[in-house]
Amino acid sequence: MPGIDKAKTAPILRAMGLSRSFGGLHALQDVSLDVPRGCIKGVIGPNGAGKTTLFNLISGSLKPDSGTVCFEERPIQGMKPSRIAAQGISRTFQNIKLFHGMTALENVLVGRHRLGRAGFFGGMLNLPAAGRDERMLLDRAREAIAFIGIEDVAQREVSGLSFGHQRAVELARAIASDPVLLLLDEPAAGLNMKETSDMGALVRKIRDRGVTVLMVEHDMSLVMGICDDITVLNQGRKIFEGAPDAVQRSAEVIRVYLGEVNAEDSQP
Amino acid sequence: MSAFKRIMPVLGLALILGLAPAMASLAGARYLLTQMTMSIYYALATVGLCLLMGYAGQISMGHAGFMAIGGYTSSVLTTCNLIGHAQMPAFSLLERSGVLFRTVSADGVSPAVCVAPWAAFLAAIILTIAIALLIGMPVLRLKGHYLAMATMGFGIIVHRMVIGFRALGEADGISGVPAFPVLPGAAISGVISDRLSNYLLAAAALVAGVWLLQNLVHSRAGRALRAIRGSEEAAEASGVDTDRYKLMTFVLSAVFAAAAGSFLAHYNGGIGPSEAGVMKSVRAVALVALGGMANLWGTLFSSLILNFLSLRGVFQSYDDAVFGAILIAAMVFAPHGRIPFFTANAAARAWRRLTGRRGRGGDARD
Numbered sequence: 001m002p003g004i005d006k007a008k009t010a011p012i013l014r015a016m017g018l019s020r021s022f023g024g025l026h027a028l029q030d031v032s033l034d035v036p037r038g039c040i041k042g043v044i045g046p047n048g049a050g051k052t053t054l055f056n057l058i059s060g061s062l063k064p065d066s067g068t069v070c071f072e073e074r075p076i077q078g079m080k081p082s083r084i085a086a087q088g089i090s091r092t093f094q095n096i097k098l099f100h101g102m103t104a105l106e107n108v109l110v111g112r113h114r115l116g117r118a119g120f121f122g123g124m125l126n127l128p129a130a131g132r133d134e135r136m137l138l139d140r141a142r143e144a145i146a147f148i149g150i151e152d153v154a155q156r157e158v159s160g161l162s163f164g165h166q167r168a169v170e171l172a173r174a175i176a177s178d179p180v181l182l183l184l185d186e187p188a189a190g191l192n193m194k195e196t197s198d199m200g201a202l203v204r205k206i207r208d209r210g211v212t213v214l215m216v217e218h219d220m221s222l223v224m225g226i227c228d229d230i231t232v233l234n235q236g237r238k239i240f241e242g243a244p245d246a247v248q249r250s251a252e253v254i255r256v257y258l259g260e261v262n263a264e265d266s267q268p
Numbered sequence: 269m270s271a272f273k274r275i276m277p278v279l280g281l282a283l284i285l286g287l288a289p290a291m292a293s294l295a296g297a298r299y300l301l302t303q304m305t306m307s308i309y310y311a312l313a314t315v316g317l318c319l320l321m322g323y324a325g326q327i328s329m330g331h332a333g334f335m336a337i338g339g340y341t342s343s344v345l346t347t348c349n350l351i352g353h354a355q356m357p358a359f360s361l362l363e364r365s366g367v368l369f370r371t372v373s374a375d376g377v378s379p380a381v382c383v384a385p386w387a388a389f390l391a392a393i394i395l396t397i398a399i400a401l402l403i404g405m406p407v408l409r410l411k412g413h414y415l416a417m418a419t420m421g422f423g424i425i426v427h428r429m430v431i432g433f434r435a436l437g438e439a440d441g442i443s444g445v446p447a448f449p450v451l452p453g454a455a456i457s458g459v460i461s462d463r464l465s466n467y468l469l470a471a472a473a474l475v476a477g478v479w480l481l482q483n484l485v486h487s488r489a490g491r492a493l494r495a496i497r498g499s500e501e502a503a504e505a506s507g508v509d510t511d512r513y514k515l516m517t518f519v520l521s522a523v524f525a526a527a528a529g530s531f532l533a534h535y536n537g538g539i540g541p542s543e544a545g546v547m548k549s550v551r552a553v554a555l556v557a558l559g560g561m562a563n564l565w566g567t568l569f570s571s572l573i574l575n576f577l578s579l580r581g582v583f584q585s586y587d588d589a590v591f592g593a594i595l596i597a598a599m600v601f602a603p604h605g606r607i608p609f610f611t612a613n614a615a616a617r618a619w620r621r622l623t624g625r626r627g628r629g630g631d632a633r634d
Contacts, residue, residue, distance in 0.1 A: 059505060085507035093505075099498025101562065102491075109488075110495040114507030116488045120516055123487025124480045126274075130487060137488065177507060 010073060012037040012181055012212050013089075018057055018067035027053040029236045030067070035181065040203060040213040042227035044220075044247075046256060049233040051216040052094060055185050058214070059091045060084040071181065086114045088180035092170045094189060094216075098158045104169045105154045108141040111173030115140070144176035148202065164195050175206060182206060184215040188222050200226045224248065232256070274486060277565060278479045285471035289464055300580075301467045307575035308470040309532040312477050314571040315564060316524025317552045319481055322561040323490065324517045325497030326408060327416045330423030331525050331552045334396055336544030338526025339533035340430060341392035343442040345383035346534075348435075349373055354381065371446065385448035389530050396526035397519055404518040408511070420546060427544040441540030448534035456534040466535060473531065474568075477524060481564055493517060494562065551591045557598035 011034035020028045028050040035041045043051050056062040058069055060081035069077040076084050085091075090111070099107050116137050118130035145154050150168045153161055158169055167187065174182055187203065188196040200222050207213050217223045223230060224244045232240040232247060234256045240247060247253055285308070292300045317331045350368065353359060362368045367387040373380040383391070407418045430436045437443075447457030454465050484490045495503040496510050504510050533539040542548070555574060559567030574594075577583065583590045 061501065061505070080509070080511075081501075081504040082507050082509045085505055090507075091505050093502065097499040097502035099495045099502065101498060102494055106491060106494075110491055110503065110508065111506050113488065113492055113495075118488045120484065120489045120520070123489045124484040126483040126487070134488060173502075173506065 010037075011035055012072060013058065013214065014070045014073075015054075015058065016068050016070075018054065018069070019065045020053055020057060020062060021065060026236045028057070028064075028233075031233065031236070031238050032067075033231055033238070033241075035212060035214050036229070037212055038207070038210065039228040040207050040215060040226050042223045042230040042244075043214065043216045043233060044218070044223055044230060045233035048235070050236040051233055052185060053236075054233070055091065055183055055214075055216055058084075059089060059183055085177065088178070089183065090174040090177050090179040090181075091183035092167075092174050092185055092187060094185040096163075096166050096170050098166055098170060098173075100157075100159045102158065103155050104150060104158055104161065104165075104172075105141060105145065107158055107169050108144050108154075108172045108176045109137055111144070111176035112137050112141050114177050140178075141176050144172045147175065147205075148172040163190055167191065167199075171202070175211065179211055181212045181214065184213060184217075186216055186218060188217060188219040196222055197225075274482060275479075278475060278482060281478060281568070282471070282475045285475065286468075289467055298463070301463045303576055303579040305463075305467045305470045305535060306532065306579055307572050308467075308474050309528045309535065310575040311568055311571040312470075312474050312531075313525040313528035314552050314555050314559075314575075315474075315478060315481055315568055316521040316528075318556045318559065318561075318564055318567040319484070319493070319524075320517050320521035321553065321556050322559070322563060322567065323485060323497060324493040324514060326514055326518065327412075327419070327553065328518070328521070329416050329420035329546070329549050329553060330403075330426070331521070332544055332546070332548035333423040333426035334400065334522040334525035335529035335532075335548070336426050336430060336539070336541075337396050337399060337522075338392045338529030339539040339543055340436055340442070340529075341395050341526075342385065342388045342448075342530040343445045343533045343539045344435065345388035345391060346385050346446055347382060347442055347444050349380040349382065351379060351381045382446070385446060385534060386450075389448070389527075392526055392530045393523055396522050400519040400522035401515065404515045408514045408518060420549070423544070423546050423549045427541060427546060430541045430544050437540075439541060441538055441543075442533075443538035445533050445537050445539070448531070456531055458535055458537045470531065470535070473527075477527075478564065478568060485564060489513070489516075497562070547588045547591070550595065551588075554591045554595035554598065557602075558594050560602070 013035040015031065015033045018028055018031045019026070031050070031054060033054070043054060045051055053062065057064050057077070060076070060079050060083070063078050067077070068075055071084075071087060071089060076087065099110060116133050118133040122130035122133075142154070145151055148168050148171055150165060150172060153165050153169070158166060161169065167190075171187070184203065188199050191199060196219055203213055203215065204226055215223075215227070227244055230242065230244055230247045231238060232250075232253050239256065240250050240253050242250070288304060289298075289301055292298055292304070313331065313335050317328060321327050359368070363370075363381070366384055368381050369384045371380050371382055372378065403422050407415065407422070410418055430441075431439055447455035447459070449455040450469060454469055455462070456466060456469055492503065492508045492513050495506065495508055496513060500510050529539075529543065555571045556567050558574075559565075559570040574591075578587055578590070
């Protein structure tokens with residue numbers, strides 16, 4: 001990251017010493033992580049490494065046993081998810097969580113909820129201010145839908161959409177709130193190769209709009225292709241952090257992913 | 269949705285409700301107006317539950333409890349005799365401001381002072397809001413069956429209290445509830461000669477209530493409620509304060525029930541403990557389920573029609589069984605509320621299926 005200004009170089013998100021256990025299982029132990037502004041940061045690791053737990057701790061769905069999470073240098077750990085979202089952190093879910101019974105456009109409108117102002121009574125009485133608010137929300141939701149490129153399904157009810165479309169609607173919902181930081185939980189899960197590379201291009205496009213991205217992903221081609229920086233977790237601990245090529249060269253990471261390399265296997 | 273498209277169904281409802289008494293008169297059955305009026309008040313309570321249960325996805329098995337709180341508060345305050353407290357300093361002030369009014373007690377001779385119906389109504393609404401907040405805050409953390417059981421517990425407590433307290437008339441309930449003048453020249457009362465004006469007042473209240481809810485459902489807040497029903501976790505992650513929205517909806521639905529309960533008590537001239545019974549709550553839940561859950565209009569019409577039939581005694585002694593059966597059927601055949609019966613969408617789909625069957629069949633053979 002170029003630039004000498006401290007405010008610009010300070011990480012947008014800084015997690016320090018995060019730990020969380022479920023019963024006797026230490027899902028995450030003393031994990032620290034910086035997300036520099038304007039980058040795409042990847043979190044990888046085998047199943048059960050604690051990636052999703054890390055995400056849930058950052059987004060507020062879970063509370064950490066210990067440790068802090070600072071967003072824009074303000075602590076956010078322990079806040080309700082809606083308050084964290086209100087500060088400009090939005091997320092997607094590993095197993096897509098859409099609002100069924102609503103159209104794609106309505107889903108995206110909910111994504112923009114935090115930037116609307118009309119309340120219960122304004123809505124009930126259909127006050128002019130609520131109408132203006134609604135038109136503003138609608139314009140920006142349509143923009144998000146156009147940005148993701150799903151105009152053709154905007155009016156369709158989401159449970160009838162294909163898996164790829166559902167994922168795209170979720171992404172549109174997440175960016176509709178003009179987030180500062182976007183958390184993507186396995187955005188390529190269940191997508192084929194073509195869709196995965198489209199998703200990679202989309203995530204880049206989102207980053208180029210000035211959104212910082214933190215992404216958990218299994219698909220190595222996607223992670224290595226678009227991430228500026230990668231954190232590797234294994235069994236709840238951070239084992240490596242660095243640029244994609246450094247991760248690929250790391251003996252520790254290779255050991256975790258492929259198992260011990262013994263003499264016979266290494267023969268050509 | 270445009271303002272025009274949104275107001276049309278409300279106007280349609282006003283038209284239907286407005287024409288109904290004329291049709292009853294033409295058929296020489298003006299006596300039906302009484303049950304029509306009562307079923308309108310029940311429908312007003314049911315559409316409030318529809319918002320909570322259908323749109324926000326939070327079940328309440330204690331809705332009749334709130335209706336009873338509204339009805340009993342109005343009944344108690346407008347019938348209790350406060351003349352013994354006439355020496356209190358605030359008394360004359362309250363009397364001059366119209367909160368209290370002089371009347372005669374049930375024996376027809378001795379003077380009495382009671383709370384005016386409008387003040388009693390206000391008190392009923394405020395009390396309902398307070399109780400709904402108090403109950404809602406802990407209870408709405410629960411989900412599904414647990415929420416159903418907790419709210420049912422609340423309903424049972426209210427029922428037991430109205431039976432148990434002497435001040436609430438025990439098993440006899442409260443009678444002698446006076447007329448409630450809501451507009452100049454129009455009062456909610458059971459006077460036979462005012463039957464038509466009473467019906468129209470009830471209809472106006474229902475149209476107003478449905479208009480408010482219809483607006484809400486199509487607003488930012490209403491969308492947030494539907495999102496909560498879709499996925500509470502994702503709604504929260506989208507910045508919807510789900511706790512607050514659920515609580516607001518719980519309170520609002522309770523206020524609809526309490527207002528309906530209060531009006532109904534003035535209309536009937538009294539209230540009894542059966543209004544607070546658990547079966548009344550089950551009935552409301554069954555009507556929302558039959559109406560198609562997140563379907564204000566379906567709930568409205570199922571409530572108007574079935575409550576009317578029930579009040580006419582069509583179901584005889586199987587009354588509760590009929591509503592229980594409706595609930596079971598709705599849960600088995602359309603647990604998510606897709607009852608293709610009342611909804612305009614379903615009608616359109618059915619029409620397309622009827623008219624487009626040949627074309628589609630052709631596609632299938634290709």
